[in-house]
Amino acid sequence: MAENRLSETDTFSFEINQSNASNYVSDPLTLWAVSSTVNSISANIDPRWLWRANVFLESLTASVWCPSFPRSPYPEFYPEDSAAEKAAKLMKLESNHPKFGLQLLRRKSATGSWIEAACPVIQNRGRRFYVPLINPYLTANEVKIFGRFDRLGVSFKDYGDGILGGGSITSNRIYDTLYIEGEYRVELDLILMAKRPANTVMNTITVGPNPTLLVSANLNRAYFEIQNQGETQLLWGFGTSGSNATSHPFKMPPGQIYYPGNVAGFIPTDAIWAKVIEGTTTVLIVESSYQ
Known part of the structure; x- marks a missing residue:
């Protein structure tokens, strides 16, 4: 071992x-x-x-x-x-x-x-x-x-x-x-251990042209899911500030859902930020934490 x-x-x-x-x-x-x-x-x-x-x-x-x-x-x-x-x-x-x-x-x-x-x-x-x-x-x-x-x-x-x-x-x-x-x-x-996630949180957040904090950093994060529920492309990223949502963003078209595989090492624990180029969109966030 x-x-x-x-x-x-x-x-x-x-x-x-x-x-x-x-x-x-x-x-x-x-x-x-x-x-x-x-x-x-x-x-x-x-x-x-x-x-x-x-x-x-x-x-x-x-x-x-x-x-x-x-x-x-x-x-x-x-x-x-x-x-x-x-x-x-x-x-x-x-x-x-x-x-x-x-x-x-x-x-x-x-x-x-x-x-x-x-x-x-x-x-x-x-x-x-x-x-x-x-x-x-x-x-x-x-x-x-x-x-x-x-x-x-x-x-x-x-x-x-x-x-x-x-x-x-x-x-x-x-x-x-x-x-x-x-x-x-x-x-x-x-x-x-295959620990059972607890403390599941679901929120909808309105995102505009300036980076918006979707969820704070969470070292116990077990799962997260992002869904773009609006009609404008969403740009989002990880980090202590919203700069990655601007300089190195993930691009999510309207209606798309993203969630990483639930495998050790693939669940990011950083804060998550998002923005749009113009207008606003609604983002659904689902996050679970380990006990």
């Missing part, structure tokens, strides 16, 4: 420093809004298609430099240390040296409550260092799937030593920076 799949990969990045870090303590920074990502790829899909979105956060990394905090030593790991022993050494260093928490938050909608997903401990390691945030903080059994309306955010937790840009060495606070960069992938599986 590869021919019926749309895929998009893109990145996002943010810089947080002493000038804006405090803003995100009470009002988390939204790193990624899944719905916006999905909408950007689905907005122009023909309404005859049903689709399902699969969303993946492929990578998320924080690049940290916080010299305003006293330096914390690296844990002394040995090759023979078990995972539990390494974790115990790391927690001992974290508990005895200045630190702050980098909160990773999730919520199910734009207005829902933020829920903490993880809170890596950040300390000054004496140089810029990199923290991979997906594994282990946002991963369960290697699965990194987000719902369509999920949002990923970041905030800070003060453990008593201040947050980014709020450490003990005043002269170095301006250098505290944190860069977050992520990469995501969206896949849309498309299913062509």
